[in-house]
Amino acid sequence: MEILILAVVIAVVVLGTVSGLVITGRRRKAGPPDEDVATRTGGAPAPPAEPQEQDAPAPADATAAPPAAPEAAATPVAEPESPVVETPAPAEGRLVRLRARLARSQSSLGKGLLTLLSRENLDEETWEEIEDTLLRADVGVAPTQELVERLRERVRVLGTRTPEELRALLREELLHLVATDADRTVNTAGGVSSTGDELPAIALVVGVNGTGKTTTTGKLARVLVADGKSVVLGAADTFRAAAADQLETWGSRVGARTVRGPEGGDPASVAFQAVKEGIQETADVVLVDTAGRLHTKTGLMDELGKVKRVVEKQAPVGEVLLVLDATTGQNGLVQARVFAEVVDVTGVVLTKLDGTAKGGIVIAVQRELGVPVKLVGLGEGPDDLAPFEAEAFVDALIDQ
Ligand SMILES: Nc1nc2c(ncn2[C@@H]2O[C@H](COP(=O)(O)OP(=O)(O)OP(=O)(O)O)[C@@H](O)[C@H]2O)c(=O)[nH]1
Ligand SMILES: [Mg+2]
Helix, strand or coil: CHHHHHHHHHHHHHHHHHHHHHHHHHHHHHCCCCCCHHHHHCCCCCCCCCCCCCCCCCCCHHHHCCCCCHHHHHCCCCCCCCCCCCCCCCCCCHHHHCHHHHHHHHHHHHHHHHHHHCCCCCCHHHHHHHHHHHHHCCCCHHHHHHHHHHHHHHHHHCCCCCHHHHHHHHHHHHHHHHCCCCCCCCCCCCCECCCCCECCEEEEEECCCCCCHHHHHHHHHHHHHHCCCCEEEEEECCCCHHHHHHHHHHHHHCCCEEEECCCCCCHHHHHHHHHHHHHHCCCCEEEEEECCCCCCCHHHHHHHHHHHHHHCCCCCEEEEEEEEEHHHCHHHHHHHHHHHHHHCCCEEEEECCCCCCCCHHHHHHHHHHCCCEEEEECCCCCCCEEECCHHHHHHHHHCC
16 A cells, blocks of 8 residues: 555656656747847847848948847747837946946056156156157147147146146146037937927938947937937938848837838938938937948938938938047048038047047047037947046046
């Protein structure tokens, strides 16, 4: 009898274990196949896996797709159709939070200047070295001379030169160059049409190839959504279908719809359509991503001018953001000049300031264009775009 009871107990335990394993296995199969971007972004028509990459030296596409969202793994039983809409981090204070990244690549400028200024004897040679340091950091000739002159004067007047005094002095003078009276906020104020309808704010994102336009458009959409705005994206880069996919992937993560056209289609028509739909949907903001173009190609620059003019038939373009790769240094200034002539740039986005860029470019580009740096890119992560703040930036330059 005891043996019989023992046999029944063993049979129950074995059965239980086996069925448990089967259920776990099934559940695992029902979950998302992987950290696949297309699955994660759900609802929107799933972007086809990048088809052709024949002629693309461009860095973008798959690599530039936003990194995987950790929370996707935590919702294995979600309906495949329901998009995983993320809650982006608020934009406020991002530059301070990301300061370490900025400081990593920039600290040589501040440190170098402080070391030179601390020399016992500030002779002509030392001032020349200070000038060279500033020029090497992409500050530009005129601002460099201005800064050196002001520093010379103030150091002369200053009796003592303790490290604290020098740091404060340098901070003040750098701030004097970096700060501008111009408003650095991205214009998100919509207008009103002639018939009294509300119009969304329109922002055009422009620049040469690979500077980070699409990534910036995607990151900016997140910032705006975090601020409670409804956003429509326009994929006016019609050169490659992958470009629109890339933008759509960014948008779908925060519930922003992307208006796209056929590959090789007219970019101005796509931009027009995006704005039209933005108006119909009473969206707060329409962000139009454009194709990268060399400032030296007149035909492509004319096309950009047309995109803007066509959009303006429906609503004023309140913001033209020029995206510059900060690592290209003075080269970026030449681009900036041409873009500004063609489309009236209203703000600069300096990307890749987390890399080998030299911070002086902020000063140089503001001088060159007379428009403020509004945003800076400090990494490839979805929330690595920060509103530019002069004080936090200068502090990152001179802090060790
Ligand atoms: N480290 C770093 N990488 C960035 C930043 N912004 C963009 N990138 C990277 O730069 C590459 C190009 O970005 P895209 O947004 O595709 O550039 P694009 O200007 O749209 O390129 P085209 O449309 O081909 O002209 C991608 O690998 C991005 O992840 C940044 O602030 N820091
Ligand atoms: Mg792009």
